[in-house]
Amino acid sequence: MELKIDHVTKQYKDKLAVDDVSLTLTPGVWGLLGANGAGKTTLMRMIAGIMKPASGDILYDNLSIQSLQGEYRNIFGYLPQEFGFYPEFTVADYLSYVAALKGLSRVETRNKIDMLLEELTLTDVRRKKIVKLSGGMKRRVGIAQALLNEPEILILDEPTSGLDPGERVKFRNILSKFAQNRIVLISTHIVPDVEYIANQNAIMKEGRIIALGTTEKLERLVENKVYRCTMRPGELAKWEGRLRIVNLKNEEDGKVSLRYLSEEPVTENSIAEAPRLEDLYLWLFPQEEVRV
Amino acid sequence: MRLLGLEIKRILKTRITWILLAASLFLGVIMAYLPVTFEGAVVTTEGGEEKEITGLEAVAYYQNKREMFGEVTAEKLQEAVTVYQEVYETYDSQYGSEVPAEVFYKKLACYSPFIHGIKEAFANAETGVAPGVRDLDVRQVGDYYDQLEKRLAAVMDMEQKKHPQAKQTALDKFARVSRPYRYYYGAGGNSMDYETLFLFLITIFSVVIAATIFSADRQTGADDILRCTRHGRLKLAGVKVAAAFLITGITCLLCGIIWILTTNTLFGWEGTETSMQVIYSVTSLPPFTVGQLQWANLLGGYVLFLATISFTLFLSSLAKDNVSALALGLVFALLPIIVYTAVPGVLGDWLSCILPSGGIGLGNSLLYAMCDFSFLHIGSASFWNVDVLLLLGIFKIPLFSFLAMFAYCKRYV
Incomplete structure (x- = not known):
């Protein structure tokens, strides 16, 4: 099973949102990282078949998804960045409605909904209107609908936005379990969401894939560019505008500890650190703040 | 069928739908009663x-x-x-x-x-x-x-x-009117006007319901998920159209029947035997009694109503948000009234028939067309306005329904 994105381009009036992207997705969890506006959502909408590429094609097992139509949608699950729902629906009504659209029988629907609500700790709110749920709960309802048909291809656009840390950990575990023999593509700019569960990562910038590989392989791209040092708080102002500071921490001795990115160490007491995926992310997107 | 049931349930869960359906039912009774107060x-x-x-x-x-x-x-x-x-x-x-x-x-x-x-x-x-x-x-x-x-x-x-064929058609139609006329006291012209007003108001209410059928998905973003499901394209579009027709159509028909039953119960059923020529022009062309005219107005109006709803669904499938779908739906529903008032002569007559909601209104209504002697002409052929309105109405229902489904399925951003 593979999903091949073949030289796909999409242009909005004066902006090239996706620029000749080619990528072959195989079973496993894929992280799609990039800053806001990098083209991730546009690419995902094209994979979902709700947006047509200006050029190029998306192929599922060598067949264009445009020609597969319902067959493709039958094995597909999608959670968009903005989870839209009918305000009048309760959680159970909404999931039943989507299940019917996904072609699940009544029995399958009942069993699947019970299971997902349990797994996503939504059982207590099954009769509540979605509109009255917290942001995190809404997001979990969105995740539940995407998993209803046990899709072979699961596309999740910013799935953890609004989830608290505990919920995010739980979600990552559910996804890791689910991803066996399936293609799961998670778009995010929250690096830790994919750092530990993604088998492969693609990093998008200005509509193009600029880096691709396993977490370890990508981390090597910033090897010898991550350092740690300590300094007095008074010295910090001197470095703030000049260094890409990943992390700042007040130490017990009154000094501050800095984790920063640089081609060369900038202080004598700097020591090289093992790189992480978020270091690469910040190296590639210097304007972004670190989200953990 | 299950999907249709769920879609109907979804539409019926919106508060505005309930309010409008209840208002339609209330109108069915009140519009039947009001003419009694004129007696x-x-x-x-x-x-x-x-x-x-x-x-x-x-x-x-x-x-x-x-x-x-x-x-x-x-x-x-x-x-x-x-x-x-x-x-x-x-x-x-x-x-x-x-x-x-x-x-x-x-x-x-x-x-x-x-x-x-x-x-x-x-x-x-x-x-x-x-x-x-x-x-x-x-x-x-x-x-x-x-x-x-x-x-x-x-x-x-x-x-x-200038149109001898129109005269001949009118005489042929009138030849089918049974004479001598019959008369019994009962619901008259005032009641018929209220039936027309009632149909017009129900149409407006139903346009409000139908206008958001597709556009609400797009406005809320629900669309993105639904369209990625197995049945989320043609089948869902068909189900949405069917659900809208069932809800608005059954309401219109049910309320119309309630109006007829209430009116004739109040005024007396005997009056339904009166020839329509006694209360309208003595040479009116339809061969109807008042009772038959009430049904003809309801069922003919129903065809025009469904044509209006199907066009509203088409607009809804094109609109990006509820407000524009609603505004466009109402403008097109009211357009024949504006055209009837503002565009005189042959052009006005043609437009009143061709517009998607042609025949929906008051002065430009089907009832008034049935009581009138207006004909439309193509070359030497002449067609009674009523026939054109109904034929085009029957044609518009599947046409705009298909276009609504097509537009929904083919919509790409």
Whole structure:
């Protein structure tokens, strides 16, 4: 099973949102990282078949998804960045409605909904209107609908936005379990969401894939560019505008500890650190703040 | 079927839908009752006092004035003219304004439904001006039914001078009208106007419901998920169209039936046997009784209603948000009224028929078209407006439904 994105381009009036992207997705969890506006959502909408590429094609097992139509949608699950729902629906009504659209029988629907609500700790709110749920709960309802048909291809656009840390950990575990023999593509700019569960990562910038590989392989791209040092708080102002500071921490001795990115160490007491995926992310997107 | 049930459930869960459906039901009853309040009469009590009665009391009074009920024979019409002329001469009145109310109700009221028609039948063939009551020749009134076709021919000569086929079509249609006419007291022109107003309001309510069927998905973003599901394209589009038709269509039909039942229960079912020519033009073309006219107006209006709903669904499938879908839906629903008022002549007539919601309105309604002698012409061929309205309506329903589904399925950002 593979999903091949073949030289796909999409242009909005004066902006090239996706620029000749080619990528072959195989079973496993894929992280799609990039800053806001990098083209991730546009690419995902094209994979979902709700947006047509200006050029190029998306192929599922060598067949264009445009020609597969319902067959493709039958094995597909999608959670968009903005989870839209009918305000009048309760959680159970909404999931039943989507299940019917996904072609699940009544029995399958009942069993699947019970299971997902349990797994996503939504059982207590099954009769509540979605509109009255917290942001995190809404997001979990969105995740539940995407998993209803046990899709072979699961596309999740910013799935953890609004989830608290505990919920995010739980979600990552559910996804890791689910991803066996399936293609799961998670778009995010929250690096830790994919750092530990993604088998492969693609990093998008200005509509193009600029880096691709396993977490370890990508981390090597910033090897010898991550350092740690300590300094007095008074010295910090001197470095703030000049260094890409990943992390700042007040130490017990009154000094501050800095984790920063640089081609060369900038202080004598700097020591090289093992790189992480978020270091690469910040190296590639210097304007972004670190989200953990 | 399961998906259809879920979609209907979804639509019915919105508060605005419930409010509008309840309002439609309420209107069905209130619009039937309001014409009752227009009824009035002056009666003399057992003590000899004159008393004005209104509403259902007046309806009961007229239901018991049975002298003229049944076939409207030439003899009855002659009697009506004779009595009218005697009273008018007594009060030296030309138009009846000098006749005291109590005298009118005592002597003339039971004949009044026929007098206007008799004057119309004997109107001047060239000018169309109707004679006064005192100018009518009682002997000539005996030829009332022979006069009707001459009158229709004169009307068509005046209104469709350059279109002989229109005149022939009108005469052919009128030949199917059964004569002598029949008359019983019952729901009349006021009630029919209220049925038309009621259909118009239900159409507007239903446009509000239908306008958001597709656009709500797009506005809320629900669309993105639904369209990625196995049945999320053509089947969902079809289900949405079917659900909208079922909800609005059943409501319209049900409320229309409630209106007919309420109206005739209030005014009396006997009145449904009255020939429509007694309450409208004596040469009206449809071969209907008032009861049949009520159903024809409802069912014909229903076709135009469904055409309007299907076009609204099409607009909804194109719109990006509810406000624009609603605004466009209402503008197009009201457009025939604006065209009827603002665009005169042949162009206005054509537009009133061609527009998606053609025939929906008041002055431009199907009822008024049925009572009218307007024809549309293509070359030497002439078509009665009513036929064109209904034929186009039947054509528009599948056309716009298909376009709505097509637009939904083919929509790409």
